[in-house]
Amino acid sequence: MASLNVGNLGEYLREQRRNAQLSLRQLADAAGVSNPYLSQIERGLRKPSAEVLQQVAKALRISAETLYVRAGILDAERDRDDVETRAVILADPSLNERQKQVLLQVYESFRKENGFGADADADADVKADADVDLGAGVDADAAVDGAETANNPHS
Numbered sequence: 001m002a003s004l005n006v007g008n009l010g011e012y013l014r015e016q017r018r019n020a021q022l023s024l025r026q027l028a029d030a031a032g033v034s035n036p037y038l039s040q041i042e043r044g045l046r047k048p049s050a051e052v053l054q055q056v057a058k059a060l061r062i063s064a065e066t067l068y069v070r071a072g073i074l075d076a077e078r079d080r081d082d083v084e085t086r087a088v089i090l091a092d093p094s095l096n097e098r099q100k101q102v103l104l105q106v107y108e109s110f111r112k113e114n115g116f117g118a119d120a121d122a123d124a125d126v127k128a129d130a131d132v133d134l135g136a137g138v139d140a141d142a143a144v145d146g147a148e149t150a151n152n153p154h155s
Helices: 009-019 024-031 035-042 050-060 063-072 081-093 097-113 119-127 139-150
Strands: none
Touching: 009 035, 009 050, 009 063, 024 035, 024 050, 035 050, 050 063, 063 081, 081 097
16 A cells, blocks of 8 residues: 555554553554554555544544644644644643634634634534534524624624
């Protein structure tokens, strides 16, 4: 099998796994992927989906966006600020996972409104994700509208 062009993702994953003192099998179990599949990713033989990368990142307790850049899913130069902002949000220990996801959705909607949104596929994903119930009877659109009003009281 020929090696795919996935940057240095496999080497980076192997390094992160070793730093976390996890065997290939332990990481595969924690990420919910098969041991052979993870081995193929590390060797550069498979290009994982964003979902698999997110599962692996969570298991390694590292930024999924870092893996997206290394896998070529995100453009490192164009999206550097976006990646850094997302990484800070995801690393904030004062927020729970649901709050982080909602904050990322609001952030993405503002970027999209200002012409910096992701490609059409990612925009569709964000729109679909915006239907998530935020609790206390507030939906994502209302949260965005409220934030826009707070940022621009003349609207």
